[in-house]
Amino acid sequence: MATGPDIPPRRQRPIGHAVAAILIAFAMVVVLDADGMLSTARQLPYGSTQRAVAVALMRPVAAVTDALYLNRPVQWMQDAVGKHSLGVSGDPFAATPQPPPLPPPKPPSSGGSGNTTSQKHRKPRLTPAHPGRILVAGDSLAGDFGPLLQDYGKRTGVIEPAGQVDFRIGTGLARPDVFDWPRQLREDIAANHPNLVVLAFGLNDDQAMTGPTGNYLALGSPGWVAEYRRRVGAMMDIALAAGAKVIYASPPLVPDRSRSARYQQIATLIGQAAARRGPNVRAFNTGQLLDPSGHYTQFAHVNGQLVALRRSDGVHLSGYGDQRMAASMLRTIGGWYRFPHHHIF
C-alpha cells in the first residue's frame, strides 16, 4: 500500500495520544456496550478471580448505563442486524416438561444398536413417505460428526436432514448465560419438525455452575452432579415432548487424563438421565466407541492399518473419527427403525 505522490505523509504521534485514544475507545465501549461487557465478564469461568473482579466492575456500570439509556444505541444497532442476546439469566431448564414415567426394561446405552430379533420384527420401517427427519445440535463435536450423519442418513433414501446441523463453538449446558440451549433446541425443533434428535454436549461443560437459585456449584460436587443430570434430562425432555427419539452423545476422551475423567463422569450422567427416560432415548458413549480400552488413543487399527481418530488438537475428531461416530449413530437409529443401510456399513 504505497502512498501516492499527492497523498500527504501520515502524521506521527506521541504514544501518549495512542494511549489516550485507546482509553477513550475502551471507555466508550464499556459505557455504550456495558451489557455486552457484563455478559462477556460473566462468561469467564465461575469461581475465578478474573470473573469475580470483571463482574464486580461491570455490574454497576451496566446498571448506570441502563438507567441513563446509554445502552440504547447498541441495542438499536443489534435490533437492526437481528442480533439478540444468546444467553439467559434464571433457569431455562426449568420450563421443560417433566420426564415420562420410568419404563420397566432398561434400554441398551452404548454406541451399538443392541437390538434383538424380536425387537427387529416390531420395528417400524422408514419409507420415503414416512422418512426419518434428523436434527443434530450441540457443541463443536456436533459440528464434526453431524453433517456426516445427515449425509449417511440421506444415502439411505429414507432419513433426511431436519435443517442444518446447529452447532455452537464453545457452548454447552453448564453456562446458559453464555448460550441458552433449551430455547435454541425448542426453536430448532419448531422450525424443522425432526423425529430424530441427536444432541452432543459436554466438551465445554467441565466447569463450575450456578444452580437454579444462583447457588455456586463446584465442578464434580454432589450438587453439580445432580444439577448437570437435571439439565441433560431437560434437553432430552424437550425433544421427547416434540415426539422425537433422542440420541445423546457424550464428549470423547482427550489427552489430558483429568479432563478425560470429568468427561467420563458427564457420560455417566448422560447414561443415567437416558435410562430414566425409557427406550426412546439412547445415551451414546463416545469415549467407549472411540477408546474402548478406556485410554485416549489418537489412532485406531483398521484392517491392520493405523488411521487417525482425532485432529492434531487431540480433542476434535478426524474424518475417520467422524465416519466412525456417524456410522455408529446410524446403527443406533437402526435399533428403532428398519431402513436400507447395506451400502453404508
Next chain:
Amino acid sequence: MLFPTVTFAVFFAIVLPLNWLLLPRGRVWSVFIIVASYIFYGWWDPRFVLLLAGMTLWNQLMAVLIDRAEGRARSLRLAIAVAGDLATLGYFKYADFFLVSVHNGFARLGLDVGVPVLQVTLPIGVSFFTFQALSYVIDVKRGTVRPAPLIDFAVYLSFFPHLIAGPIVRARELLPQIFGRHDPRRVDVSGAFFLIVSGLFKKVVLSDLLSTRIVDPVFAAPSLHSGLETLVAVYAYAAQIYCDFSGYTDIAIGLALLLGFRFPQNFDAPYTAVGFRDFWRRWHMTLSRFLRDYLYIPLGGNRKGRLRTYANLMATMLLGGLWHGAAWTFVIWGGLQGGALSGEHLWMEERDRRGWRELTRSRARRWIARFLTFQLICLGWIFFRAGSMSTATAVLGRLVHGWGEPSPLVTRGVLLATIAGIGVQYVPAEWFSRVKAAFAQLGPVQMGFALGLSLLVISVLGPSGVAPFIYYAF
C-alpha cells in the same frame, strides 16, 4: 491468548504503557517483553513455554558456535543447528504421520511391525518460531547477521505480536530495532489503529461469518449441498482464508507499530494477481521470501537450466504444501502451485523466444489473466480446505453434478461477505492511504471516538464466540 478477546485487550492495555516506560531501559525492557510474551504464549498451555525457551537456547548456542567457526566447520555447525530445528518441528508436526506411514507400509506387505505412535499434541505457532530461528542461524552463517546477545535473541524469537501466526520476521529486520532508539513522540498511531480495526473486521465479521454460514457446512458434507452452494462455498473459502490470515497479520503488524516496531507486510491484494508468480509475491509474502531465500535459491533457483528450475519450483512448493500439514491434500495443493509456477515459467520462456507480446499488456487481458489465476487458486483451495482426498473429490463432484437443487445456504449475507472479502483487494491502495492520512489528522479524543465506534460496530456485526485463526494450526 487470542487477539480478538477481552483477555488480550486487558493484557495489551497493561503491556503498552509499560513497554514505552521501559524501552529506554534496554535490558529491563527485554526481560519485561520476554515475560509478557511467555505469558501470552503460556496462556494456552504453559508447558510449551519450555519448548520456546529451549528453542531459544539451542539456536543461540549454535549461532555463537557458527560465528566462531571457519570454513567447513561453519557449514557443519549450521547443518547441526538446522537439523536440530527441523527435528523439533518434525517431532511435533510429522512424527506420527511418519510412524503411521511406516506402520501402514509394512501392514500392506502383511507385516505387523508394531510401530509405537507418539500421539503428539501440536504446539501452536511452532512452525513460525522455528522458521524465525532457522533464518537467524542461516543468516549468521552467511554473515549477514551477527549473533545477538541471548536476551535480544529471546526477544526476537518470542515477541508476542508475531509469535503465533507470523508474519515471519527476519533477524536482520527485528534485531536492529531492538538495539535501536525508539522515539515515543513519533509513533504511526493512525496506521496502527487502521491495521488493527481492519484486521478485526476481516477476522471477526467476515471470516467467522463465512466459516459458520457456508464453508464449514459444505466442506463437512459436500453431498448434502447443491452445486451452487458448493461453488459459493469455494469462493467464500477464498475470501475466508484471506480475511482470517491477513486479518491476523494486520492486527499483529498494528500492535507491533504501537509498541514501536515495524514488521514486514504479509499480504498485498493477492487476488488481484495476474499469474502465480505474481500471486506468491502478494500472498503470505514473508513465507514466500523464506522459501525463496532458504530453499529455492540454495537448491539452485533458476541458475541451473530449465529442467532444474522446474524441479526446484516443484520441490519448493511441495515442501511449502507439506509445511501446512502432513496430508496428501496439502501435497496436491503444493503440487498445483509448483505445476502452475513451472507452467508460467515455461510459457514466458516460449513467449520471449518467439517474440510474442506480453499477454497482460492490455487492460482486458489483465482482467482475463486475473480471472483465470483466481479460478486456479480457488481450485487449489479446495484441496487445502478439504480434510481428506475423498472430501476434495466430493466437492469437485458437486461442482459438476449438484446443479438445480435448492441452495438455502446462499444468502444475501454470505454473498455480500464473500464479495467484500475479495473485492476489498481491488480498492486502490491510495484510497486507504487517504483514509489513514485523514485519520492521522484527528486529535487523540476524536481518534478515540472513531476507534470506539469501529469496535462497537465490529462487536455488533460479529458472532458471539470467535473461532481460532486458521493459521494457528500451522
